[in-house]
Amino acid sequence: MGTKIAEVMTQRPRAVTPQTSVREAAQLMQQEDVGSLPVVDEGVRLVGILTDRDVAVRVVGGGMDPDKAVVGDVASKDVLALTPEHDLDEALTLMAREQVRRVPIVVRENELVGMLAQADVARAEKDKATGEVVEAISRPPRGPRVAGGHVERTPDADHGEARPVEEERPNR
Numbered sequence: 001m002g003t004k005i006a007e008v009m010t011q012r013p014r015a016v017t018p019q020t021s022v023r024e025a026a027q028l029m030q031q032e033d034v035g036s037l038p039v040v041d042e043g044v045r046l047v048g049i050l051t052d053r054d055v056a057v058r059v060v061g062g063g064m065d066p067d068k069a070v071v072g073d074v075a076s077k078d079v080l081a082l083t084p085e086h087d088l089d090e091a092l093t094l095m096a097r098e099q100v101r102r103v104p105i106v107v108r109e110n111e112l113v114g115m116l117a118q119a120d121v122a123r124a125e126k127d128k129a130t131g132e133v134v135e136a137i138s139r140p141p142r143g144p145r146v147a148g149g150h151v152e153r154t155p156d157a158d159h160g161e162a163r164p165v166e167e168e169r170p171n172r
Contacts, residue, residue, distance in 0.1 A: 005091055006084035008124035009105050009114035015040045016050060018072025022059050025050055025071050038104045038112050039075045046104050046112045048075035081106045084113060088124075091116060 015038045016025045025037055029052060039048035050071050058074040059066055081104045082091055095103060095118070105114035 003088040003124070004084065005082060005086045005088055005105055005114075005116050008088060008120045009084065009116045010120055011114045013038060013104075013112070013115040015112060016071050017041065018047065018070065018075070020071045021067055022050075022055060022064070022069040022071060022074060023066040026052075026055050026066065029055075034102075034117075036102045036115075037071075038115065039071055040112055044111045046079065046081060046106050046110045048072070048077045049079045049102075049104060050075040079104060081110070082116065083107060088121070092121060 014028060014032050018039055036049050036051040038046055039050055041047045054074050054076060059069050080098055080100060084105055101118040103116045104112055105116055107113050
């Protein structure tokens with residue numbers, strides 16, 4: 001029988017409510033050194049997740065005031081959640097497929113009891129297969145996408161890797 005999520009998850013994670021200001025949530029993320037916070041209603045019921053990406057894209061990118069914006073307006077509501085009894089290998093496969101680094105752990109009626117993070121897995125499991133799955137979860141798309149600039153990439157024939165294409169630019 002494999003390892004259960006309950007054996008490696010972070011128990012009693014810090015959480016915020018939908019009414020929490022985004023600034024307060026971001027400060028809590030900084031204090032706790034986490035990239036996401038579960039959003040709970042009625043003290044324990046999982047209703048969403050606020051990620052550092054939500055803050056950057058929806059709040060900062062959207063020009064919202066982080067003191068006036070509340071978590072419930074910007075948090076992701078479509079949340080992947082698992083139970084403490086799920087098998088860790090199955091959880092890792094799911095995390096890799098969905099490209100998520102953190103998953104809330106719930107019981108009964110969506111009652112938040114923990115978080116499973118990539119870091120929890122790395123600390124608990126030392127074997128090569130787990131390392132490969134953790135790497136797959138973190139693997140970014142290939143090649144840069146530079147804002148305001150144009151970067152093309154072509155395969156480097158000698159190494160089979162991509163390299164920047166030199167653009168002709170007028171001398172100024």
